[in-house]
Amino acid sequence: MKLSLESSDDIANFYGGQELLKRELKNAEDKAKEVRKVTSAQIKTLAKDIFKNNKLNLALIGPFKEKAKFVKILKF
Numbered sequence: 001m002k003l004s005l006e007s008s009d010d011i012a013n014f015y016g017g018q019e020l021l022k023r024e025l026k027n028a029e030d031k032a033k034e035v036r037k038v039t040s041a042q043i044k045t046l047a048k049d050i051f052k053n054n055k056l057n058l059a060l061i062g063p064f065k066e067k068a069k070f071v072k073i074l075k076f
Contacts, residue, residue, distance in 0.1 A: 001035070002028055 005011050005028055018025050026034075060070055 001032060 005014055014028070015025055058070075058074060064070060
Protein backbone atom coordinates (compact mmCIF):
# COMPACT_ATOMS: atom_id res chain seq x y z
CA MET A 1 0.00 0.00 0.00
CA LYS A 2 2.76 2.41 0.92
CA LEU A 3 4.59 1.75 -2.33
CA SER A 4 1.45 2.70 -4.23
CA LEU A 5 1.61 6.19 -2.69
CA GLU A 6 4.89 7.26 -4.25
CA SER A 7 3.58 9.80 -6.76
CA SER A 8 1.60 12.95 -6.06
CA ASP A 9 -1.27 11.64 -8.21
CA ASP A 10 -1.50 8.49 -6.10
CA ILE A 11 -1.49 10.49 -2.89
CA ALA A 12 -4.24 12.75 -4.25
CA ASN A 13 -6.33 9.69 -5.16
CA PHE A 14 -5.74 8.16 -1.72
CA TYR A 15 -6.95 11.23 0.17
CA GLY A 16 -9.54 12.31 -2.40
CA GLY A 17 -11.18 8.87 -2.34
CA GLN A 18 -11.40 8.96 1.43
CA GLU A 19 -12.95 12.41 1.40
CA LEU A 20 -15.50 11.53 -1.27
CA LEU A 21 -16.49 8.13 0.08
CA LYS A 22 -16.23 8.47 3.84
CA ARG A 23 -15.76 12.16 4.64
CA GLU A 24 -12.94 11.02 6.91
CA LEU A 25 -9.21 11.34 6.28
CA LYS A 26 -6.64 8.87 7.59
CA ASN A 27 -2.98 8.78 6.73
CA ALA A 28 -1.29 5.74 5.22
CA GLU A 29 0.09 4.55 8.56
CA ASP A 30 -3.35 4.63 10.19
CA LYS A 31 -4.82 2.66 7.28
CA ALA A 32 -1.96 0.13 7.56
CA LYS A 33 -2.68 -0.28 11.29
CA GLU A 34 -6.35 -0.99 10.49
CA VAL A 35 -5.35 -3.64 7.95
CA ARG A 36 -2.97 -5.30 10.42
CA LYS A 37 -5.79 -5.53 13.01
CA VAL A 38 -7.85 -7.81 10.75
CA THR A 39 -7.72 -11.40 11.96
CA SER A 40 -7.86 -14.60 9.95
CA ALA A 41 -11.10 -15.48 11.78
CA GLN A 42 -12.70 -12.24 10.53
CA ILE A 43 -11.62 -13.00 6.98
CA LYS A 44 -12.97 -16.55 7.24
CA THR A 45 -16.33 -15.31 8.57
CA LEU A 46 -16.66 -12.77 5.77
CA ALA A 47 -15.66 -15.34 3.15
CA LYS A 48 -18.36 -17.73 4.40
CA ASP A 49 -20.89 -14.93 4.07
CA ILE A 50 -19.80 -14.04 0.54
CA PHE A 51 -19.07 -17.47 -0.96
CA LYS A 52 -22.11 -19.73 -0.72
CA ASN A 53 -22.31 -23.27 -2.08
CA ASN A 54 -25.85 -22.91 -3.33
CA LYS A 55 -26.39 -21.95 -6.95
CA LEU A 56 -22.76 -22.43 -7.98
CA ASN A 57 -21.84 -23.23 -11.57
CA LEU A 58 -18.94 -25.23 -12.90
CA ALA A 59 -17.75 -25.31 -16.50
CA LEU A 60 -15.32 -27.97 -17.70
CA ILE A 61 -13.68 -28.56 -21.03
CA GLY A 62 -12.60 -32.11 -21.65
CA PRO A 63 -12.31 -34.95 -22.41
CA PHE A 64 -11.15 -36.25 -19.05
CA LYS A 65 -9.85 -39.69 -18.22
CA GLU A 66 -11.28 -39.54 -14.69
CA LYS A 67 -14.78 -38.16 -15.08
CA ALA A 68 -15.85 -39.44 -11.65
CA LYS A 69 -13.93 -36.85 -9.64
CA PHE A 70 -15.73 -34.01 -11.46
CA VAL A 71 -19.12 -35.64 -11.03
CA LYS A 72 -18.38 -35.91 -7.31
CA ILE A 73 -17.73 -32.14 -7.15
CA LEU A 74 -21.03 -31.41 -8.84
CA LYS A 75 -23.03 -33.59 -6.45
CA PHE A 76 -22.81 -32.25 -2.93
